[in-house]
Amino acid sequence: AQKITQTQPGMFVQEKEAVTLDCTYDTSDQSYGLFWYKQPSSGEMIFLIYQGSYDEQNATEGRYSLNFQKARKSANLVISASQLGDSAMYFCAMREARMDSSYKLIFGSGTRLLVRP
């Protein structure tokens, strides 16, 4: 069964510095997708970045980049130049095909990031 592990329940980072949020996953499939979502205190899950298992290059979206190491089954999120508004919960998620062809998205337990001024 697929599984997402986020080992950091909380992280601090100084404003304007970079921070890495860890995510490891477990799957026996060759084809899958990895996502990062941000959840501020308002509750909405905001899509940040996507990495496909066959993508050769690491995904980047503005200040967000995904450090994808397929052999290690890790998909860490790197946020550069942290801003106060980056303070939120961050969830790593994986989507893989199931026997019934549905594409279930499963989430890790999340990391709370606090940006210090």
Next chain:
Amino acid sequence: EAGVVQSPRYKIIEKKQPVAFWCNPISGHNTLYWYRQNLGQGPELLIRYENEEAVDDSQLPKDRFSAERLKGVDSTLKIQPAELGDSAVYLCASSPTTDGFGNTIYFGEGSWLTVV
């Protein structure tokens, strides 16, 4: 373009009472999801619709939970009767299609339920 809209945002009810949550997905999105997020945890899928058909409801506690998406657009999730353990955030999400891994799932702000 409007995002996923959910209502109500907050609900406090006594145990054994019924409650219903409404969701309007992004226009044109055929796939609709209901997730439950307990405090300090990641969301877990309750049910997934393809148009009006519930194609994955294996995680839905069918003794007290029900959902419908009659016209393949908006959806309602009902709990009757509610239990203390149902206190959680109920997130609705939608995506254009489930063909492929890269189709992003867009979430609403959630409906925060407290059962007292």
